[in-house]
Amino acid sequence: MPIKHISDRAQRQRLRHAERKLLQAQKRLVRAQRSVASWTQKVADLRYEGLRAVQEPLWPEQDTKPEP
Secondary structure, X not given: OOHHHHHHHXXXXXXXXXXXXXXXXXXXXXXXHHHHHHHHHHHHHHHHHHHXXXXXXXXXXXXXXXXX
């Protein structure tokens, strides 16, 4: 077997391996970005709930009662 043929095959194998690793890293990145977006939304929802639970009324209660 000529040396050039062996090195070409080895180079193709390294290239396939590198491409596979790149694809795996890209998939991990997409999953991580989705996770960050999801947790950001959950934190925002919880903060909003906390604000809503302790907010004072905007006007006194007697003003909201219908007049007889």
